[in-house]
Amino acid sequence: MQNRVTNIVIAGLGGQGVLSATDIVADVAFAAGLEVKKSEVHGMSQRGGSVSSDVRYGTQVFSPMVSRGEADFLVVTATDQVPVNQAALSPNGVLIEESQIDASKLTTKKAINVALLGKLSRHLEFTPEAWLEAIRRNFPEKLYEGNEKAFYLGRGEGA
Amino acid sequence: MKVLLNGDEAVAAAAFDAGVTLGTGYPGTPSTEIVETFEDLGGKSQWAPNEKVALEVGLGVAYAGGRAIVTMKHVGMNVAADPLLTGAYTDVNRALIVVSADDPGMASSQNEQDNRRYAVAAAVPMFEPSDSQEAYDFTLLAIEVSERWHVPVMLRMTTRVCHSKTAVERRENPLPVEPFDYTKNPRVRAMVPAYARIQHKKLRGKLREIAKWCEESGPITRIEGSKKLGIITSGISYQHVRDAAPEASVLKLGLTYPLPIDSIRKFAASVDRCLVVEEGDPYLVEQIRNGGIQVEDKLENFRYGELNIDRVRRLIALDDSPEAEQVPGKPPALCPGCPHRTAFEVLRDLKCIVANDIGCYGLGVLPPFEAVDLSVCMGSAIPVGLGMRHTLPTEQAKRVVSVLGDSTFMHTGINGVIEMLFNPPATGHVVLILDNGITAMTGMQENPGTGRKLDHSGTNKIVFENVLRAMGVKNVHVIDAVANKAEFTKLVEDSMEKPELTVIIARRECLLAVQSIRGWEKANAESCN
């Protein structure tokens, strides 16, 4: 079988849940039995600076970093961070970003990361149930309901 | 069962599975999560005031028959170098693993030094994992090597190995600990010259044996590919190489000191072009060439920053053309409402010459403050400030203020106070300790000034003003600069005018940590009742 690696970059500002969003993507792919590598650079991120994180999955993955211009999907949690990260996206890649979500429908603005994952989920091979399980594993239980709503808002079903 | 772990978590898991007696270290990105995860798993963990102390505690554990893991970021190794270079001569009874987490590209550091040089300087074996599974496996292997040859072992990680998640399979009771009786043996542990001379030779002998072991059964991976291109690599560079040159033959080294030079020679002879792909310094290249083997080095450009797939492709193609510039992102800034903000507004407005230290307050260098003149390394603010006071003309010397934080004060900052009392400048000096009650920069760790241990339970609290007064600092002030900005401004201004030694402790909790601190304090107060 051809080894097709899916490259995803999630970016935004420190404190927007960029890293937990990437954790969820990695978790979903891992639970599906794929090889997954996830990479991030943090440190100063909690001081509100730009953050970005990469996930790669497929049957065999080596480098944990997505090369410039090779992201199949670029997910950006703050519209003003799109120009900063645009170069990551491949010419045929899909951009998913903050302004594509109707934020007024979110229970909390913090759930923007999960809403964007909802939108991303339409393009990937995993079921909504698998996504929601990963969301449940990665957030405190009390946030689940809000996140479930956000996920479906992004996915464009219900809520 | 496989789990997704980052490299730091994998090291912690290995340490836990191997029954490591103590995990210690000093926080520093990207190493911090090792000791924290070891604690979460149920291992005995503690923060030391600095890396030198951590390593010395680790030596004691290993001499006494316990397994120890000591963690630090790359620059921490500079602080710990003294016990490392002599500790290497001594025989440890149980494993001592020293983790150095390097930061090529300086995602969160003040330099990008390559600590593989330390393994050579100290003559300690060094393992370099390339993913989390290897971080796990090599930690166990390092423990085995450390115990078989009674030598401290270095585990060298880098940011991308520490902070990338990949699958890990853990093992059940991989390295059972046998009972141990401590006996006195000063010849192998009391490093006076007569004993140290013998131990040094012994250490070189251990390294020869370890190199031989590595040739026969050590962590060497050979990928048989095209004869046209052979790549020698280690650590994260290996992963980029496999993506960038899937056709190449590859020799991956898991032990990068001492090197398995025979295996390298054979590999180099088996390919037409033999290129070394490594991040940072030309370390492998130099070692391999010292062994009399011809290999090709990377172009100078690729010495700086991290490698990635794209850069490895260029490196292989000898492509020296300018690399695309990264669009600058939003720089980090002091949080809105951060107590350090007031301090830097005042220092800026008073036109102070600021010798700064390393912490969140490092951001005082950026707009809107631009209040900082210099910063070098942890603990340097006071001594560098003193040197400037000794040298600048009086009018300028008076304006020099040294600024540091609470964790940094406990780390090595206090040494500067000793120097200040010992050799006071003619103009006196002004020191500002920004005591936000936590080690904020690295993600909210406790330190000896907070009165809480790594797990946030209570312990002896070092009260800075008491220590400073007892040491003999004439003027010691404690103030909440945010609540009393005008008073604080006047205090700094007046202190600069006096040819005396003044320490101002600006005490107000880090805004991001304050709620947690209240919670821990409450829990500790209750557990005392």
Ligand SMILES: Cc1ncc(C[n+]2csc(CCOP(=O)(O)OP(=O)(O)O)c2C)c(N)n1
């Ligand atoms: C030798 C060394 N060890 C560790 C670090 C990582 N590090 C950078 S700043 C810092 C601590 C800062 O704490 P503090 O002085 O209390 O300042 P805050 O960030 O809380 O403002 C640490 C541990 C370092 N740069 N150098």
Ligand code: SF4
């Ligand atoms: S984390 Fe704390 S100390 Fe650091 S910038 Fe934010 S409020 Fe200030």
